[in-house]
Amino acid sequence: MGTFLPLHPRLQVKKNRASRSGIVFSESDMSSHLFNLSEEVAVVIGATGVLGGSIADALASAGATVIVAGRNAERGAQRSAQIQNNGGRAAFIECDATDRESLEELLKMTTERFGIPSVLVNAAGGNDPRVTVTPENPFSQIAAEDWAASFELNLVGGALLPCQVIGQAMVDAGRGSIINVASASAHIPLSRVVAYSAAKAAVLNLTNFLAREWAPAGVRVNSITPGFFPAEQNLRLLFNPDGSTTPRAAAILGHTPMARFGEAEELSGAVIFLASPNASSFVTGTDIRIDGGFLSQTI
Numbered sequence: 001m002g003t004f005l006p007l008h009p010r011l012q013v014k015k016n017r018a019s020r021s022g023i024v025f026s027e028s029d030m031s032s033h034l035f036n037l038s039e040e041v042a043v044v045i046g047a048t049g050v051l052g053g054s055i056a057d058a059l060a061s062a063g064a065t066v067i068v069a070g071r072n073a074e075r076g077a078q079r080s081a082q083i084q085n086n087g088g089r090a091a092f093i094e095c096d097a098t099d100r101e102s103l104e105e106l107l108k109m110t111t112e113r114f115g116i117p118s119v120l121v122n123a124a125g126g127n128d129p130r131v132t133v134t135p136e137n138p139f140s141q142i143a144a145e146d147w148a149a150s151f152e153l154n155l156v157g158g159a160l161l162p163c164q165v166i167g168q169a170m171v172d173a174g175r176g177s178i179i180n181v182a183s184a185s186a187h188i189p190l191s192r193v194v195a196y197s198a199a200k201a202a203v204l205n206l207t208n209f210l211a212r213e214w215a216p217a218g219v220r221v222n223s224i225t226p227g228f229f230p231a232e233q234n235l236r237l238l239f240n241p242d243g244s245t246t247p248r249a250a251a252i253l254g255h256t257p258m259a260r261f262g263e264a265e266e267l268s269g270a271v272i273f274l275a276s277p278n279a280s281s282f283v284t285g286t287d288i289r290i291d292g293g294f295l296s297q298t299i
Contacts, residue, residue, distance in 0.1 A: 033278060034276060034278050034279040035062055035272055035273070035276050035278075035279055036062065036063055036276070036278070037059060037062040037063045037064035037119070037272065037275055037276060038062075038063030038064070039118075040059075040063075040064040040065070040118045040119050040275060040277075041064070041065045041067070041110065041114045041115050041116065041117045041118050041119065042056075042059045042064040042065065042066050042067065042117065042118070042119035042120075042121065042275065043067040043069055043106070043110060043117045043119065043120050043121070043166060044056040044059065044066060044067065044068060044069060044121040044123060045069045045070065045095065045097050045106075045120070045121065045122055045123060045124050045162055046069075046070055046097070046121075046122070046123030046124035046125065046181075047066075047068040047069060047070055047076065047079055047121075047123065048068065048070030048071065048072040048075040048076045048079065049070070049075075049123065049124075049126075049231065049232060050229075050231040050232060050264055051123055051181070051226060051229060051231055051264050051267060052070070052121070052123030052124070052181075053068075053075075053079045053264075054264035054265055054267060054268070055121055055123055055267055055268070055271050056068050056079060056083065056090070056121075057079075057082070057083060057086075057088075057265075057268075058265070058267070058268035058271055058272055059119065059121075059271065059272065059275060060083045060086070060088030060089065060090055061086075061088065061268075062272045062275070062276075064089075064119065064275070065089040065090070065114050066080075066083060066088065066089065066090040066091075067090070067091055067092075067093055067106070067110050067114070067117070068080045068083070068090055068091070068092045068093070069092075069093050069094075069095040069097075069106055070094070070095060070124070071094065071095070071096055073092070073094050076092035076093075076094065077092050079092070080092040091113065091114075093106050093109050093110065096157075097122075097124045097157035097158070097161060097162055098152055098153065098156055098157035098161065099161075100161055100164075100165060103161055103162055103165040103166065104165055106165075106166070107165055107166050107169055111169070116169055116170070116173045117166055117169065117170065117176070118170065118173075118175060118176050118177065118277075119176065119177050119178075119179070119275045120162060120163070120166045120167060120170070120176065120177070120178045120179070121178075121179045121181070121271065121275075122158055122159045122162050122163070122178070122179070122180045122181060122203075123181045124153070124157050124158050125153055125154040125157070125158040125181070125196075125199075125200075126153065126154070126196075126232065127150075127193050127196040127234065127237070128146065128149065128150050128153070128195070128196070129236070130142070130143070130146040130149075130150075131146050131147055131149075131150045131193075131194065131195035131196070132192050132193060132194075132237075133191070133192045133193075133194055134192070139194060142194075142195070146195075147195050150195035150196060150199055151195070151198075151199045151202075153199075154196060154199035154200060154203070155199045155202045155203060155206070158180075158181075158199070158200075158203060159180045159203045159206055159207070160206065163178060163206070163210060163221075167210065167214070167219065167221075170214075170217075170219045171214055171217040171218075171219050174217060174218045175218045175219065175277065176218070176219040176220070177219070177220045177221075177222070177274060177275050177276075177277065177280070178207075178210070178219065178220070178221045178222070179222055179223065179224060179271060179274050179275065180203050180204075180206070180207045180221070180222070180223040180224075181203075181223065181224055181226065182200050182203050182204050182207070182223045182224065182225045182226075182287060183196070183197070183200040183225060183226065184225055184226070184227050184228070184289075184291055184294055184295055185197035185200055185201075186200035186201045186203060186204045186225065187201075187204075187225065187295055188295070192237070192248075193237075203223065204223060204287060207221055207222065207223045207285070207287070208285050211284040211285030211286075212285065215284055215285075220274075220280065220281075220283060220284040221284055221285065222274045222280075222283060222284060222285065222286045222287065222288070223286075223287045223288075224267065224270050224271065224274070224287070224288045224289075224290060225287055225288065225289045225290065225291060225295070226262060226267060226290055226291065227256065227261075227262050227289070227290060227291025227292050227294045227295075228252050228256070228261050228262060228291070228292075228294065229261060229262040229263070229264055229267075230261055231264070237249075238252070238261075252294070255294060255297050256291070256292045256293060256294045256297065257292060257293035257294075257296065257297055258292035258293055259292075260292065262290060262291070262292060266290060267290055270288045270290055273288075274288070
């Protein structure tokens with residue numbers, strides 16, 4: 001005779017409620033339930049950039065209250081206003097992700113106005129020409145302080161400090177979802193962008209560490225890996241001043257089975273899925289690749 005394991009208490013409650021009410025969900029009801037973020041407060045650090053801004057738009061479209069956080073006040077205010085004009089709930093709070101006090105102030109202002117954040121997206125970061133390997137700037141000549149600055153931006157500000165400050169608030173509250181933005185270069189060491197690749201590889205490792213540490217507290221920690229999406233941090237590597245593609249861009253497209261660059265909006269589905277406490281309730285320590293097949297290509 002088989003052994004029957006009890007349902008997780010969370011699922012048992014849902015089952016009992018459904019049994020008592022006699023409710024039968026339609027496909028549209030189920031979809032709305034799974035991806036409804038109307039009870040979530042989402043902080044998107046780096047939402048003043050192209051990819052982070054698109055992520056903020058996506059979360060707002062699913063009903064979340066979105067805090068647009070970043071250093072560029074003009075772009076942040078524009079993004080927040082755009083979300084509001086489209087019927088969403090958003091506010092801009094200026095923040096430097098590499099500064100703990102700035103992050104603590106972000107948490108304080110968010111909590112006072114909207115409640116404890118339940119979603120954190122770490123989308124701050126970018127490559128720095130000073131740590132890009134070129135014939136004029138070989139690997140052996142990259143200054144240690146420039147390497148450290150890249151890690152400060154992409155690892156410390158890109159995941160570590162925001163998780164320590166806002167992530168800990170989620171742990172204390174007993175719920176939350178953290179989504180770190182990694183990179184294809186975190187999985188394989190792409191040429192030229194050595195420091196950026198190493199920092200993003202560290203972000204993946206930190207994501208898995210925190211997923212294990214914080215799962216008992218009800219906080220899920222995952223990452224997304226965008227492939228090649230033209231944005232401010234890589235434009236000089238992908239396009240010449242006249243707008244034509246560089247040899248590097250041609251090589252990237254040749255290595256991408258879908259043979260094109262990604263569009264920022266194509267990150268939306270994965271982000272909404274990972275943010276939702278219903279759709280991804282048993283998902284933590286996972287990386288979702290949105291790369292057109294780049295990382296699956298060999299020969």
